[in-house]
Amino acid sequence: MSANELPKKNYLNADYGVASWLLTKDHKRIAILYLISVTLMFALGGLFAAAIRLELLTPAGDLVSSEDYNKIFTMHGVIMVFFFLIPTVPAVLGNFLIPIMIGAKDLAFPRINLASWYMYMVGAILTLWAMVSGGLDTGWTFYTPYSTSYSNTQVVIVGVGVFIIGFSSIFTGLNFIVTIHKMRAPGLTWFRLPLFVWAHYATSIIMILGTPVIAVTILMVAAERLLHLGFFDPALGGDPVLFQHLFWFYSHPAVYIMILPAMGVISELVTCFSRKRIFGYPVVALSSLAIAFLGFLVWGHHMFVSGQSTYAGMIFSALSFLVAIPSAIKVFNWAATLYKGSVSWDTPMLYVFGFLGLFTIGGLTGLFLAALGLDVHVHDTYFVVAHFHYIMVGGVVMAYLGGIHFWWPKMTGRMYPEFWGRISAALIFVGFNLTFFPQFLVGYLGMPRRYHAYPDEFQVLNVMSSGGAAVLGLGYFLPLVYLIGSLWYGKVASANPWGAAGLEWQIPSPPPTENFAGQPVVTEEAYAYDTMPQEAFGG
């Protein structure tokens, strides 16, 4: 068996038994715990998506009842946003890689890191319990006064679940900020950091500044529901729009919590698979901070038709247009990085190509929504649904899968099958576009989101979308199978199978528990592919 060729002692076999995993303080093992958890949640959220697309095959609401349909799309949103998209890249790839990338043995607070996973699990279990004991039908947005005074579902339990998982986010963010400030290897200055680290630094700032606001908001919802304190329901003297301000003050920046780490992944992949330094390093690094900062000032663009004043709408519109600029800058820099490179078409790079296409469309359609006069028509329609899926699924999930394939040999010591990797990347790209592009059209036609039944003339586009979803589902299912299979049958990976720069590729695959045998010293900028020893490229 080729398993003999794996490093004799690594973080995976350092210790055996369930307790050695559940009580581990190793950032790499915690990353694996998160990997298993978020994958299960993604599968569950995906099943809900499948149910939605099946119901929408026909105009009539005939597969499930309206009550159930509302619970299904709510659980799809809650699970995908809070339990997959927000934690996935930071908690899996960030946890695994950030200490290694900066030459450290672990994160600054290993116990807090483990606690963050337990917070995640408690939040997830509460939410799943709520799901089987009545469900939730408020939409993931919990809009008041529906959530506080009208819904007969488990608003408080899911609220507590989201409240608790918020702490897992805060713990992760806190850990990353302290680690990146205090534990960098000698010589690793800020502007030598891999951009993955910059992106996570910017993300962590949003996590620790934004998450407390959603926590407070959820407490207010619970207090209004249970104690009838009038914060949001006008019948109790509250203001329903206040909720929207508080909710989006977190939940819009939360979109950047999702996309910034994904952008960090893309920067690592695009350089490795073109063997080039990133084009415009400081610009790409600082644009992450610009996105994090501006992202806090655009929440009002969710409320152009909510009765917010015309002038407030104008300011939020202008700021929303501005936040598009740093994203555009990044896309241009990634594309320019390929120029005169040595561009490989391995699976992770296919995901990069997919990301660049889909994120660009997602970003450009964001302009439609920032444009005041146009947003009035498309707000709360499928146009919005299509837009944010292009960002969150086309952007975040593509980057995440690219990253998983790229670092899979480092995490497991095994290679994934390249042929199946490429097939699934292509299936996902095609299936994704088939699913979500028709939704732009049906949205501009006027189909509102969260509709269980819809007029006949929207059917053709909805059938296309459901057909695409089947392809997309197959595309997601394949990696689940071949990645798990590769744990036994995959080719044993070398320390640096890609010829990649970066400290994580200078240690064995999989790494030992302490990561580095000694203290690494950094003497170069990131992505110094032009000065790497020729042996790294195997040629």
Add this chain to the structure above:
Amino acid sequence: MFSGFPLFPERASTVAGEVDALYFFLVGLSAFFALLIAGMVLFFAIRYRRRSPSERPQAVHGSLALELTWTLIPLGIVVFIFIWSAQVFFGMSRVPKNPMEINVVGKRWMWKVQHLTGQREINELHIPVGVPVKLTLTSEDVIHSFYVPAFRVKKDALPGRYAATWFQATKPGRYHLFCAEYCGTKHSGMIGWVTAMEPAEFQAWLAGGAPGVVPAVAGERLFHELNCVTCHQADAGARGPDLAGLFGSTVRLQGGGTVVADELYIRESIVTPTAKVVEGYQPIMPTFTGMVSEDQILSLLAYIQSLKAPETKAAPPPAAGALDPKAQDVTKP
């Protein structure tokens, strides 16, 4: 062309063309940039594809000129879109003079429409083409959103608030009316039709329906049925302020401060009378929450708006305990 499979919504209001122009511009712009990025990526990925595993390309560090180019050009473009879209939005927000006014109340899961001429409709709205129509929107329960795709108009109907929106239909037809803000179980059933008719036809429709009660008259009846009239009278010793001429006037409040008596203030004074008590009166009015529906409140509002200040009340005796708020307003310089 594709009657059963439209790819573009009908365009049936004065603003629809402006919204679509913006849309087409953005579609063109997006297509240009999406193709530019995709073209760049694919061209480089093919042109510079890895030909041997040991390739080692030269470093390219970046270019300030290029960075400025792809910062400033997009910046210029978004400023342009911002100004254009804000102008369209301003046009949508500013209600033209002398519109036809209609009250709309969202209630799970129906739209209740009240014409000022007395007609009432549910999940149907009949309007004439060529006339600006102003809607006053509110909700009986949760947040709803009044959405007519063919008019490119959408506005949230919030409980406890009055939101205004307007449109002017340009061609007769029947158009979808949707609730666009998720409102619970039968959200997707909270739909209806807007029927735009030629003005003559519309007049015939008005005349043909069952004669309804004009909101101001319905409000006057309620005013008596609910015994509002026992306190709110013009007498100097009345327990409640006289409401003649109240609408639009400035009211002095107990404990200092003033408030303009608009729809929202009057609504609040019905459902939460103790919130803002008029100077010189005791907070003795009971709440009418749960006793009057939002459309009844709208009728009461129409009645109160119809009460004009009598000429003789212009100069009341200054020592009177129960001053007419309008009169008070008049005495101010």
